[in-house]
Amino acid sequence: MKKTPEELRSARWFGGEDLRSFGHRSRAKQMGYAAEDFAGKPVIGIINTWSDLTTCHSHFRTRADEVKRGVWQAGGFPVELPAMPVNETFMKPSPMMYRNFLAMETEELLRSQPIDGAVLMGGCDKTTPGLLMGAISMNIPAIYLPAGPMLRGNWNGQVLGSGSDVWKYWDEKRAGRITDCEWNEMEDGIARSPGHCMTMGTASTMTSIAEALGMTLPGAASIPAVDANHSRMATACGRRVVEMVWEDLKPSDILTHESFRNAITTDMAIGGSTNAIIHLVALAGRAGINLDLKEFDEISQRTPMIANLRPSGQYLMEDFYYAGGLRALLNQIRDLLHLDCQTVSGATLGEDIARARLCNPEVIRSVDHPVSVSGGTAILYGNLAPDGAVIKPTAAEPRLLTHVGPAVVFSSYNEMLERIDDDDLDVDENSVLVLQNAGPLGGPGMPEWGMLPIPKKLLQRGVRDMVRISDARMSGTSYGACVLHVSPESFTGGPLALVRNGDLIELNVTGRKLNLLVADNELAQRRELWKPQPPRYQRGFGALYVEHVTQAHLGCDFDFLHTGAETSEPEIH
Numbered sequence: 168m169k170k171t172p173e174e175l176r177s178a179r180w181f182g183g184e185d186l187r188s189f190g191h192r193s194r195a196k197q198m199g200y201a202a203e204d205f206a207g208k209p210v211i212g213i214i215n216t217w218s219d220l221t222t223c224h225s226h227f228r229t230r231a232d233e234v235k236r237g238v239w240q241a242g243g244f245p246v247e248l249p250a251m252p253v254n255e256t257f258m259k260p261s262p263m264m265y266r267n268f269l270a271m272e273t274e275e276l277l278r279s280q281p282i283d284g285a286v287l288m289g290g291c292d293k294t295t296p297g298l299l300m301g302a303i304s305m306n307i308p309a310i311y312l313p314a315g316p317m318l319r320g321n322w323n324g325q326v327l328g329s330g331s332d333v334w335k336y337w338d339e340k341r342a343g344r345i346t347d348c349e350w351n352e353m354e355d356g357i358a359r360s361p362g363h364c365m366t367m368g369t370a371s372t373m374t375s376i377a378e379a380l381g382m383t384l385p386g387a388a389s390i391p392a393v394d395a396n397h398s399r400m401a402t403a404c405g406r407r408v409v410e411m412v413w414e415d416l417k418p419s420d421i422l423t424h425e426s427f428r429n430a431i432t433t434d435m436a437i438g439g440s441t442n443a444i445i446h447l448v449a450l451a452g453r454a455g456i457n458l459d460l461k462e463f464d465e466i467s468q469r470t471p472m473i474a475n476l477r478p479s480g481q482y483l484m485e486d487f488y489y490a491g492g493l494r495a496l497l498n499q500i501r502d503l504l505h506l507d508c509q510t511v512s513g514a515t516l517g518e519d520i521a522r523a524r525l526c527n528p529e530v531i532r533s534v535d536h537p538v539s540v541s542g543g544t545a546i547l548y549g550n551l552a553p554d555g556a557v558i559k560p561t562a563a564e565p566r567l568l569t570h571v572g573p574a575v576v577f578s579s580y581n582e583m584l585e586r587i588d589d590d591d592l593d594v595d596e597n598s599v600l601v602l603q604n605a606g607p608l609g610g611p612g613m614p615e616w617g618m619l620p621i622p623k624k625l626l627q628r629g630v631r632d633m634v635r636i637s638d639a640r641m642s643g644t645s646y647g648a649c650v651l652h653v654s655p656e657s658f659t660g661g662p663l664a665l666v667r668n669g670d671l672i673e674l675n676v677t678g679r680k681l682n683l684l685v686a687d688n689e690l691a692q693r694r695e696l697w698k699p700q701p702p703r704y705q706r707g708f709g710a711l712y713v714e715h716v717t718q719a720h721l722g723c724d725f726d727f728l729h730t731g732a733e734t735s736e737p738e739i740h
């Protein structure tokens with residue numbers, strides 16, 4: 168049943184006859200609005216993560232105006248609310264430290280102000296989970312508007328993909344195979360329009376997941392940022408969220424265990440970023456749903472990877488859009504999805520994808536002709552990772568997926584940088600590079616250090632992949648036999664802290680195993696000698712972070728944000 172204007176949340180601010188309501192109305196009029204503009208209308212908060220340094224969102228000031236156009240058309244009252252512009256490129260020590268900050272800010276911006284519904288504007292990696300986590304906890308009608316990928320990179324007639332080609336050509340430069348001049352030319356061509364990274368990195372993965380969860384309008388995740396269809400999508404979000412307020416269609420009506428299973432299936436079919444696992448666990452936790460890492464592995468084993476996109480495949484997001492985009496991909500795997508899940512469109516996922524057309528079967532493969540017969544991510548367990556670790560086998564050299572080799576251990580990223588290219592480093596192509604103290608607390612913020620560089624002397628011998636193990640994450644645009652998210656992390660005394668140079672490590676992706684081949688009594692002795700380091704922060708947001716962040720297998724949310732009784736609406740006095 169449709170809501171009445173008196174039932175709007177914002178009516179508590181604008182609808183009364185008391186002193187405070189006078190203040191709220193007079194201050195709305197201070198902006199030049201008349202009562203006809205806002206009285207009895209859904210107030211739509213447009214949460215905008217624009218900033219000059221969030222370069223993936225450089226078109227968001229225009230897009231916010233286009234969202235407003237839709238809100239006005241549908242009879243709502245739009246207000247733009249800037250929020251923590253978490254960006255992947257410039258924020259240190261790691262933008263992951265600030266995902267929960269954005270989630271808290273989103274939730275409290277919506278709660279503390281007269282907002283009936285929200286359009287969430289994000290796209291750069293952590294913004295998608297951050298905005299959605301906050302909106303799930305606030306639980307008012309909300310639509311996610313993804314920034315859209317940037318155009319393909321271009322250098323010398325060759326297509327360049329964000330991240331993936333940077334790592335690739337950096338190794339070629341270190342091996343002496345490309346010149347400084349060529350490297351500088353690439354800098355001009357790799358990021359040549361607004362929009363997020365256009366490989367199937369974390370940004371494209373998370374926006375696709377938002378669509379599969381039902382939190383975007385159909386087709387929204389694949390439209391390139393600079394395409395005129397993106398502007399029309401922004402306006403459509405504004406129109407639709409006003410209707411959602413009247414329908415009272417909230418995240419809790421959309422997000423179920425089945426919709427999260429759809430999201431995981433999608434993640435596997437697109438060959439999504441390993442980061443998605445952490446974010447999905449955190450998002451589900453906000454919705455009161457417990458996602459075990461084993462569920463990811465189970466879905467991975469039965470889901471073919473059919474998106475032929477870098478870093479696991481060949482093409483880029485612009486090609487994916489022209490091939491039919493995410494809807495066409497979901498249509499290919501419709502037998503693996505819960506099609507009756509509700510989406511923000513007001514229809515079911517099955518209805519949203521029913522008319523999707525596949526225009527290029529090389530970019531979006533069929534399930535009978537996949538890029539890989541199983542999904543893009545595998546979960547490993549063993550005495551080195553009792554709570555799990557993650558690998559993206561589709562982005563690794565197959566010969567390394569079953570491997571035993573001696574460890575070369577670095578106790579910090581700085582130590583690794585100092586030693587990795589040393590000619591005297593005792594390393595060969597069978598070695599296993601191990602990085603410690605790079606997890607949620609040790610990094611801090613679990614930086615994307617997991618794709619450790621190949622030692623220069625091996626690069627020069629033609630080695631391009633090795634087994635690498637850490638409690639860090641890696642960029643969704645990265646590739647290689649990198650075991651990530653080892654949990655519990657070494658900084659807290661997890662088994663990774665006990666590894667020493669020369670120890671044999673066994674990786675068996677088919678068997679889902681990661682083991683340190685050292686006797687238990689020897690490990691017990693090493694544990695006795697292990698000493699914890701002091702926390703990385705003693706004050707400020709960092710202190711809040713180190714006190715409350717959970718481990719990777721639990722989603723790295725703050726413990727107090729996914730537990731406890733529901734927060735009540737603010738009193739207005």
Ligand code: FES
Nearest residue numbers: 223291363364370
């Ligand atoms: Fe923003 Fe990659 S830097 S998505």
